[in-house]
Amino acid sequence: MPQPKQEKDVYYGFEQGPIRPPSEARSLLIRVTRNCPWNRCTFCHVYKETRFSVRPEAHVIEDIEAIHRHVETLKRMADASGSILRRDINAAVEGLAPHEHETFGVALNWYAGGMRSIFLQDANSLIVKPDSLIRILRHLRRRFPWVERITSYARAHTVARISDENLREMCAAGLNRLHLGLESGADAVLRMVHKGVDKQTQVKAGRKVKKAGMELSEYIMPGLGGRAFSREHALETADALNQIDPDFIRLRSLAIPDGIPLTEELRSGRFVKLGDTDTVREIRLFVEHLDGITSMITSDHILNLFAEVEGRLPDAKPAILALLDRYLALPADEQCRFQVGRRLGLFTALEDLERPKRRAKVDAFCVQHGITPDNVDEMIAQIMTRFI
Numbered sequence: 429m430p431q432p433k434q435e436k437d438v439y440y441g442f443e444q445g446p447i448r449p450p451s452e453a454r455s456l457l458i459r460v461t462r463n464c465p466w467n468r469c470t471f472c473h474v475y476k477e478t479r480f481s482v483r484p485e486a487h488v489i490e491d492i493e494a495i496h497r498h499v500e501t502l503k504r505m506a507d508a509s510g511s512i513l514r515r516d517i518n519a520a521v522e523g524l525a526p527h528e529h530e531t532f533g534v535a536l537n538w539y540a541g542g543m544r545s546i547f548l549q550d551a552n553s554l555i556v557k558p559d560s561l562i563r564i565l566r567h568l569r570r571r572f573p574w575v576e577r578i579t580s581y582a583r584a585h586t587v588a589r590i591s592d593e594n595l596r597e598m599c600a601a602g603l604n605r606l607h608l609g610l611e612s613g614a615d616a617v618l619r620m621v622h623k624g625v626d627k628q629t630q631v632k633a634g635r636k637v638k639k640a641g642m643e644l645s646e647y648i649m650p651g652l653g654g655r656a657f658s659r660e661h662a663l664e665t666a667d668a669l670n671q672i673d674p675d676f677i678r679l680r681s682l683a684i685p686d687g688i689p690l691t692e693e694l695r696s697g698r699f700v701k702l703g704d705t706d707t708v709r710e711i712r713l714f715v716e717h718l719d720g721i722t723s724m725i726t727s728d729h730i731l732n733l734f735a736e737v738e739g740r741l742p743d744a745k746p747a748i749l750a751l752l753d754r755y756l757a758l759p760a761d762e763q764c765r766f767q768v769g770r771r772l773g774l775f776t777a778l779e780d781l782e783r784p785k786r787r788a789k790v791d792a793f794c795v796q797h798g799i800t801p802d803n804v805d806e807m808i809a810q811i812m813t814r815f816i
């Protein structure tokens with residue numbers, strides 16, 4: 429007699445996880461695992477109260493097949509330029525079973541975004557057995573041979589334990605970029621925030637990714653050392669990255685929403701958070717010590733004060749330092765105005781301080797909410813939690 433299926437064997441349909449890197453906004457999201465197998469970093473809110481699981485390979489393949497079917501439908505409806513009439517899309521949706529609507533929407537968005545890249549979710553896809561991950565990658569390649577990039581988040585701790593040969597095979601099967609959350613190169617900071625990995629392992633993992641032929645994107649978190657470790661955080665993180673030379677260094681400043689372990693540290697006074705201006709000083713020290721590498725620095729997260737900290741090293745370094753120095757030379761009320769304007773979405777660059785209408789709006793907001801240079805950091809911390 430056939431055994432009843434276990435819950436984990438039942439396919440409930442296409443799945444998507446909660447997050448992806450900002451640079452993967454146009455990517456197709458394929459969920460290979462659910463949540464985070466570590467889940468102990470004190471600054472991270474994303475997967476708290478969730479359980480990690482690896483999705484059965486057959487379910488991931490079913491997801492890929494569903495998207496492939498819809499993409500083929502869309503391609504048939506398109507004219508020579510690739511455009512599709514809204515009328516035809518509506519007709520296609522009407523012909524679908526209700527449970528297929530969401531998947532069709534995902535396929536349609538991906539089609540509209542050019543179908544160039546795929547991102548494997550959730551927090552650490554490389555924890556999947558290499559053979560299984562390689563089969564999934566090959567299936568993606570078979571179904572979507574035109575895709576230029578397949579990427580994933582991964583933990584350095586996991587990557588460091590995968591053989592060079594397996595990483596090379598993953599790369600050959602299409603996985604050509606990894607996003608690693610380095611956060612800090614300082615062991616004191618990594619221990620404090622329970623990152624579960626030390627600097628040496630982070631460097632080892634980063635180098636292995638590059639050796640395998642994949643592009644490497646390293647995330648760092650300005651402010652993560654708090655006041656106590658700010659200098660060490662800047663210098664050790666720069667040193668780790670100098671040893672790795674990743675393709676991308678992406679900044680994502682610390683924000684502390686309610687409900688994460690770091691909030692408790694903050695309330696008890698064990699962790700003292702840096703304000704925006706001290707974070708800029710820390711970033712300046714960090715950038716100053718990046719040396720001998722050709723990484724692209726980006727600041728593509730709304731939590732960062734500057735979107736303009738961007739460019740390829742080493743040529744971009746003088747301009748980035750000059751920008752940070754210009755901010756640090758401003759009087760306190762102008763720094764305060766810029767901090768608020770940036771977080772309200774009214775300013776994107778320091779030059780925006782010269783725009784009278786936007787400036788007036790920021791000033792009106794500051795008056796209405798009682799924001800002054802003395803309390804701006806506290807007020808900004810509240811605003812920033814809305815972006816998380």
Ligand code: SF4
Pocket residue numbers: 464465466467468469472473474475551583609
């Ligand atoms: S490893 Fe990444 S996803 Fe997991 S808890 Fe840490 S920061 Fe969050």
